[in-house]
Amino acid sequence: MNFVADESVDRDIVIAMRACGHRVAYVAEMIPGITDEAVLDLANELQAVLITSDKDFGEIVFRQRRVTAGVVLVRLMALPQETKARLVAS
Incomplete structure:
Protein backbone atom coordinates (compact mmCIF):
# COMPACT_ATOMS: atom_id res chain seq x y z
CA MET A 1 0.00 0.00 0.00
CA ASN A 2 1.13 3.56 -0.70
CA PHE A 3 1.27 6.15 2.05
CA VAL A 4 2.16 9.81 2.31
CA ALA A 5 3.35 10.83 5.76
CA ASP A 6 2.76 14.45 6.67
CA GLU A 7 5.55 16.42 8.36
CA SER A 8 3.71 16.04 11.65
CA VAL A 9 4.40 12.28 11.65
CA ASP A 10 7.39 11.11 13.69
CA ARG A 11 10.32 9.93 11.57
CA ASP A 12 10.43 6.69 13.60
CA ILE A 13 6.94 5.83 12.32
CA VAL A 14 8.04 6.33 8.72
CA ILE A 15 11.13 4.17 9.26
CA ALA A 16 9.09 1.39 10.90
CA VAL A 49 -3.37 7.08 2.12
CA LEU A 50 -2.33 10.14 4.11
CA ILE A 51 -0.89 9.62 7.60
CA THR A 52 -0.91 12.68 9.86
CA SER A 53 -1.20 13.86 13.43
CA ASP A 54 -2.68 17.17 12.23
CA LYS A 55 -6.43 17.39 12.89
CA ASP A 56 -6.76 20.16 10.27
CA PHE A 57 -7.12 17.47 7.60
CA GLY A 58 -10.57 16.69 9.01
CA GLU A 59 -11.64 20.18 8.00
CA ILE A 60 -10.14 19.84 4.55
CA VAL A 61 -11.48 16.37 3.79
CA PHE A 62 -14.89 16.38 5.43
CA ARG A 63 -16.09 19.97 5.50
CA GLN A 64 -14.58 20.96 2.17
CA ARG A 65 -15.45 17.52 0.74
CA ARG A 66 -12.01 16.96 -0.77
CA VAL A 67 -11.44 13.61 -2.45
CA THR A 68 -8.93 11.34 -0.75
CA ALA A 69 -7.84 7.69 -0.70
CA GLY A 70 -8.02 7.94 3.09
CA VAL A 71 -6.56 9.71 6.09
CA VAL A 72 -5.10 8.03 9.17
CA LEU A 73 -4.94 10.37 12.15
CA VAL A 74 -2.18 9.30 14.56
CA ARG A 75 -2.64 10.77 18.05
CA LEU A 76 -0.46 8.70 20.40
CA MET A 77 1.08 11.47 22.49
CA ALA A 78 1.69 9.60 25.75
CA LEU A 79 3.51 6.62 24.25
CA PRO A 80 7.26 6.15 23.70
CA GLN A 81 8.46 6.70 20.13
CA GLU A 82 9.29 3.02 19.62
CA THR A 83 5.81 1.95 20.71
CA LYS A 84 4.14 4.50 18.45
CA ALA A 85 6.21 3.37 15.49
CA ARG A 86 5.43 -0.30 16.10
CA LEU A 87 1.68 0.33 16.49
CA VAL A 88 1.31 2.41 13.37
CA ALA A 89 3.49 0.12 11.25
CA SER A 90 1.45 -2.91 12.25
Whole structure:
Protein backbone atom coordinates (compact mmCIF):
# COMPACT_ATOMS: atom_id res chain seq x y z
CA MET A 1 0.00 0.00 0.00
CA ASN A 2 1.13 3.56 -0.70
CA PHE A 3 1.27 6.15 2.05
CA VAL A 4 2.16 9.81 2.31
CA ALA A 5 3.35 10.83 5.76
CA ASP A 6 2.76 14.45 6.67
CA GLU A 7 5.55 16.42 8.36
CA SER A 8 3.71 16.04 11.65
CA VAL A 9 4.40 12.28 11.65
CA ASP A 10 7.39 11.11 13.69
CA ARG A 11 10.32 9.93 11.57
CA ASP A 12 10.43 6.69 13.60
CA ILE A 13 6.94 5.83 12.32
CA VAL A 14 8.04 6.33 8.72
CA ILE A 15 11.13 4.17 9.26
CA ALA A 16 9.09 1.39 10.90
CA MET A 17 6.51 1.42 8.10
CA ARG A 18 9.20 1.22 5.45
CA ALA A 19 10.84 -1.65 7.33
CA CYS A 20 7.50 -3.50 7.11
CA GLY A 21 7.57 -3.10 3.33
CA HIS A 22 5.19 -0.16 2.94
CA ARG A 23 5.95 2.55 0.39
CA VAL A 24 5.98 5.82 2.33
CA ALA A 25 6.60 9.24 0.80
CA TYR A 26 7.61 11.51 3.68
CA VAL A 27 6.84 15.20 3.20
CA ALA A 28 9.66 16.20 5.60
CA GLU A 29 12.17 14.52 3.25
CA MET A 30 10.64 15.73 0.02
CA ILE A 31 9.10 19.19 0.23
CA PRO A 32 8.95 20.42 3.82
CA GLY A 33 6.76 23.39 4.58
CA ILE A 34 4.09 22.82 1.94
CA THR A 35 0.48 23.57 2.79
CA ASP A 36 -1.96 20.94 4.03
CA GLU A 37 -3.86 21.26 0.75
CA ALA A 38 -0.65 20.51 -1.18
CA VAL A 39 0.01 17.49 1.06
CA LEU A 40 -3.45 16.15 0.27
CA ASP A 41 -2.90 16.84 -3.44
CA LEU A 42 0.36 14.87 -3.27
CA ALA A 43 -1.38 11.93 -1.58
CA ASN A 44 -4.06 11.95 -4.27
CA GLU A 45 -1.47 12.19 -7.04
CA LEU A 46 0.35 9.15 -5.61
CA GLN A 47 -2.93 7.34 -4.91
CA ALA A 48 -1.81 7.05 -1.31
CA VAL A 49 -3.37 7.08 2.12
CA LEU A 50 -2.33 10.14 4.11
CA ILE A 51 -0.89 9.62 7.60
CA THR A 52 -0.91 12.68 9.86
CA SER A 53 -1.20 13.86 13.43
CA ASP A 54 -2.68 17.17 12.23
CA LYS A 55 -6.43 17.39 12.89
CA ASP A 56 -6.76 20.16 10.27
CA PHE A 57 -7.12 17.47 7.60
CA GLY A 58 -10.57 16.69 9.01
CA GLU A 59 -11.64 20.18 8.00
CA ILE A 60 -10.14 19.84 4.55
CA VAL A 61 -11.48 16.37 3.79
CA PHE A 62 -14.89 16.38 5.43
CA ARG A 63 -16.09 19.97 5.50
CA GLN A 64 -14.58 20.96 2.17
CA ARG A 65 -15.45 17.52 0.74
CA ARG A 66 -12.01 16.96 -0.77
CA VAL A 67 -11.44 13.61 -2.45
CA THR A 68 -8.93 11.34 -0.75
CA ALA A 69 -7.84 7.69 -0.70
CA GLY A 70 -8.02 7.94 3.09
CA VAL A 71 -6.56 9.71 6.09
CA VAL A 72 -5.10 8.03 9.17
CA LEU A 73 -4.94 10.37 12.15
CA VAL A 74 -2.18 9.30 14.56
CA ARG A 75 -2.64 10.77 18.05
CA LEU A 76 -0.46 8.70 20.40
CA MET A 77 1.08 11.47 22.49
CA ALA A 78 1.69 9.60 25.75
CA LEU A 79 3.51 6.62 24.25
CA PRO A 80 7.26 6.15 23.70
CA GLN A 81 8.46 6.70 20.13
CA GLU A 82 9.29 3.02 19.62
CA THR A 83 5.81 1.95 20.71
CA LYS A 84 4.14 4.50 18.45
CA ALA A 85 6.21 3.37 15.49
CA ARG A 86 5.43 -0.30 16.10
CA LEU A 87 1.68 0.33 16.49
CA VAL A 88 1.31 2.41 13.37
CA ALA A 89 3.49 0.12 11.25
CA SER A 90 1.45 -2.91 12.25
